[in-house]
Amino acid sequence: MPTQHINLNIRGMTCQACANRIEKVLNKKDFVQSATVNFAGETAQIAFDDTRTTPNELIQIIEKTGFQAALPNTGQPENNHETHWRVWALLAMAAPFMLGMVGMMVGSHALMPPLWAQIILATAAQTYFALPFYRGAVASVRGGAANMDVLVSMGTVAIYLYSLGMVLAGYGSHHVYFEAGVMVLAFVSLGKYWEAKTKRGSLNALGALLQLTPREVLVYQNENWVTQPLDTIKIGDILRCVHGGRVAADGEVIAGEAWADESHLTGESQPIYKTLGDKVLAGSILSGSVDYRAESLGGDTLLGDMVAALADAQGSKAPIARLADKVAAVFVPTVLAISAITLILNWLILGDLTAALVRAVAVLVVACPCALGLATPAAMMAGMGVAVRHGxxxxxxxxxxxxxxxxxxxxxxxxxxxLGKPDIVAIWTAQHIDETQLLQIAAAVERHAAHPWAVAIVAEADKRELADLPIENVNTVAGEGISADIVGMGNVKVGKLDFCGFRLPENLGSNIDNPNIWQIASLVAVSLNNQALGAFALADPLxxxxxxxxxxxxxxxxxxxxxxxxxxxxxxxxxxxxxxxxxxxxxxxxxxxxxxxxxxxxxxxxxxxxxxxxxxxxxxxxxxxxxxxxxxxxxxxxxxxxxxxxKASIQQLANGLFTAQATVRTIKQNLFFAFIYNLLGIPFAALGLLTPVMAGAMMALSSVSVLGNALRLKKQKF
Incomplete structure (x- = not known):
């Protein structure tokens, strides 16, 4: 079927279960060939039949599952100010409880807020500040799945309603846990805020790449230099980049000279000298000043191509991520079952409903699968960015x-x-032909080839200003050579000795400085109607x-x-x-x-x-x-x-392979940490060794720890 590929930005995902749900819904549509959702990158890559649906319809499908979707260029940024305000407000509400818990650690309840204050703070937290968790939970359940929001919502609501019930039943402040709900919401929100900030900031190399071109540029118009927005520039415009500035477009230098730092594009750490006729690349930083003609703009530049390639790569999913996907698909329902069992068993064994409820809530909170969902994509995003930096x-x-x-x-x-730029170091000719004729015949055929040997022969012919010969019936044999008919002469073959059908005589090199050159150089033979005309020895240095x-x-x-x-x-x-x-x-x-x-x-x-x-x-x-x-x-x-x-550099290749090795190691470390966190955290919570507050803090730290481990890749040195 006709296939179109599209990347979408997705907002509202809180754990890997959300990403899995979106993938499942999209992949069920018969007009979708494949869909991959990256939780860490908050993107979806979709291949679909563009004769049966449109990007807007795909966006609507995603939004029906309870999430927000938009095209990369049109999506509105999330209201980070509101998110920031909610986090700090929750932390401020949790502060009196933190002070009270410090007092309780030394055996004093005097620092705990009065009961009426606890009720007000907890009610405000549950009825307003927890609304994003409720909305996420409802959308998740309505979509046929359960995510992190379900666990947090159920846990905090349960402990709030229980505490409120104890107050209404007249038990006073001895059996209430209002502080647990408020502090869990505060810690989880803080963790999600750190997580989002890391994912969209230092983890993702795309943001940095998109900032590499200037918003305004000097343009030569009507015999004057004027400043204009970059998006008004057209191909062919004459632009100027001054010392310390960034080049706005790929182009050719027409005046001036400068040293260009192109490390963001080529991985080459040393600046490259640019002067008349040289190419400059968008995003390069100049030491010097040049005027250049714009030849490629925006997405058509090397920088634009890199951004598109990195966006596609970071949005894809590695095979190793399937393990986390499979676990996340059954994780939340399993945790809900474990929490219910914890409540029942602890109530039966301890005979204390309060303690049993607290432990069940701790299980719900500590078991969030965020770290598991971030383990692979976070490392992949960081690794991709490092690899791009190395070219x-x-x-x-x-x-x-x-x-x-x-x-x-x-x-x-x-x-x-x-180097791929060989030079002719020796020429052998048959008795009935001279070097000039041999070069002229060989160059006429080699002009239709792109191999470095062909380029060297054509360059030598042009250097001697030899006239071109008319040819026809050009035929290339990959890995062997090229043949053509020269009008008035016959069939000429240029390439390997066997392809041209002859052996070189043994007395080659008797008249040159280095007689061994024919043994160690690259050889290009030339024949006419299957008769030897001559050969070239070409040296290509390392x-x-x-x-x-x-x-x-x-x-x-x-x-x-x-x-x-x-x-x-x-x-x-x-x-x-x-x-x-x-x-x-x-x-x-x-x-x-x-x-x-x-x-x-x-x-x-x-x-x-x-x-x-x-x-x-x-x-x-x-x-x-x-x-x-x-x-x-x-x-x-x-x-x-x-x-x-x-660049055709083995150093770049080595850096790429070592980056990949480091990325895979980081993924394995992250997966190990995520699994161990959940395997230890759930039983500890079920046994009462973790309070809901401690569980909330641990959950936040688990995600941040995985992201921090992934960020170490950005400082990796090889």
């Missing part, structure tokens, strides 16, 4: 989780390990960071393989420079052979990642557990990959 864009949470378990990494050579990055990967226990279409001597020479064993470098690999190699590795039970940038890498990228494509490479390579490297 790695994971397409979804599943890809990041898989990257955390990678054991073997497959690297292409040209453009990945090497990137400065390749050796250090591969060493880091190996030190972390990751096995590194080189799979290259180049001939054996060149590949082994590169492997020696990198300190890799001979058996880890494989030459003369076709696209099919690369895919087969990965398949064989996977059959041994190991997790494999692949890095590539061309059409010939697409099968291997798709087959690997995680495929990394270089941004700006072929569309098919990027579509086949699970993640994108902003």
């Amino acid at each position: 790695v864009w994971f397409k979804n949470a599943a890809a990041l989780e898989a990257a955390g378990a990678i054991e073997h990494i497959i690297l292409d050579k040209t453009g990945t390990i090497t 990137k400065p960071d390749s050796h250090a990055a591969i060493t880091r990967l190996r030190e972390h226990g990751i096995h590194v393989h080189i799979l290259s279409g180049d001939h054996a001597a060149t590949v082994q020479h590169i492997a020696q420079q990198l300190g890799l064993p001979e058996h880890m470098a494989h030459a003369n690999q076709s696209p099919r052979q690369k895919a087969e190699f990965i398949q064989q590795l996977k059959q041994t039970g190991v997790r494999v990642a692949m890095v590539g940038d061309g059409i010939n890498d697409a099968p291997a990228l798709a087959l690997a557990d995680v495929g990394f494509a270089v941004r700006g490479s072929t569309d098919i390579a990027e579509q086949s990959a699970d993640a994108v490297l902003v």
Whole structure:
């Protein structure tokens, strides 16, 4: 069916059960292909048939379940001022009770507020300040589920009504627990406020990215520089960015010079020098001043693309989150049953209804599944932000989780390990042709190829100002070479030796400074009508960071393989420079052979990642557990990959893998903490070792602790 993807902002969720409920309702609709709700990110990703429904209808479906939904660009921000006011008002109401409890710890009841004051404070808390909990509980039950609001509402209402009943029955202040209801509401509200502030602030990298472009920009109009809002800028406008300012759009420098900090986009920590003709990127900070022509705006810039990619990735759900989903689906009903059993058993065993009720309420409050619901998405959101900062864009949470378990990494050579900008270092020609003719013929065919070898040959021909030759019937064989018919000559092939159908003579290099160059260089052969015309030796130096990055990967226990279409001597020479064993470098690999190699590795039970940038890498990228494509490479390579490297850098790859490992570790720590919290908290509460007030404080701290652990990823150093 026709499919459209949409992201929605969702407000009103209080725990993972809420997210599960929305998912369940959406996925039941036959016009919805898939729906994923992220509790930590407060977003929903929906794939739907746009011929049968609209985004507004999807929003209405969500709102019928008791939540608020809006498109990212149209949704009104939550009234944080009101939320802030409610929290502080509840804490102020709880303060007299806190003072009284301190007095009770030293055996004095004198500091506890008078009974009439307790009743007023508790009644105000339950009849007004608890309304958000009631609304959430009613909407949840009406939708066929039970969430955290149900537990808190039932617990606080039960203890309030019991205490009020004791007063009306004439028992005075000896059997009342008004303080428990007020303090539970205060602590839980404070915890939710901290949680929301963390999720929407420091946890989510999207907010920071969206602030990277200036709201106003200097524009050259009518021979004057004027300040205008960014949203009025058009492609082609001449803009100015002064020292210390941020670039407003992707564009080309037409005047001035500056050093640009592009670390937010490329992960490159060192500033890059920009002058006439260089590209500048939106969000970059300049040291210097440049005038530039706007070429891409808003969502079409690299920054805009990054924001969209990060929003999609953070909204997705990792496979490891399914465990928490399954638990959350049955958790609240189970807790309600445990609370009822606690009430009955304690009443029967102790013979004290008051103590039994207090313990049952403590079970309800301590068992909130918030920490469980936040454990995975909070870590994923933080991890995604860290990866983006290092120049790695994971397409979804599943890809990041898989990257955390990678054991073997497959690297292409040209453009990945090497600079990808080879130079011609030697030329061999047949007896009946000279270098100029060979270059002219080869360049005519190679102009239709995108491989770095082709670029080097064409560049040399242009340098010598050689005339182009008319060709037709161009045919590319992935991983082998390219052929075409040159008018008046015949069929020309340029590529591997076997593809061109000949061997080079043994006396190559007798007339050059380094006779071994033909053994270690990359070779490009040229033939005409299957007869040898000549060959080029091209040298492509290693990137400065390749050796250090591969060493880091190996030190972390990751096995590194080189799979290259180049001939054996060149590949082994590169492997020696990198300190890799001979058996880890494989030459003369076709696209099919690369895919087969990965398949064989996977059959041994190991997790494999692949890095590539061309059409010939697409099968291997798709087959690997995680495929990394270089941004700006072929569309098919990027579509086949699970993640994108902003730069073809092994250091970026290493940072991405280590970020994924750290994220998976954090998720496991969070899940362990959440499970242990509930496994210990519920029996402690049932046995009377936790009061409702202590349970409320613990519940708030559990969510904040999980978020705090996730935030440690932002300070992770590799």
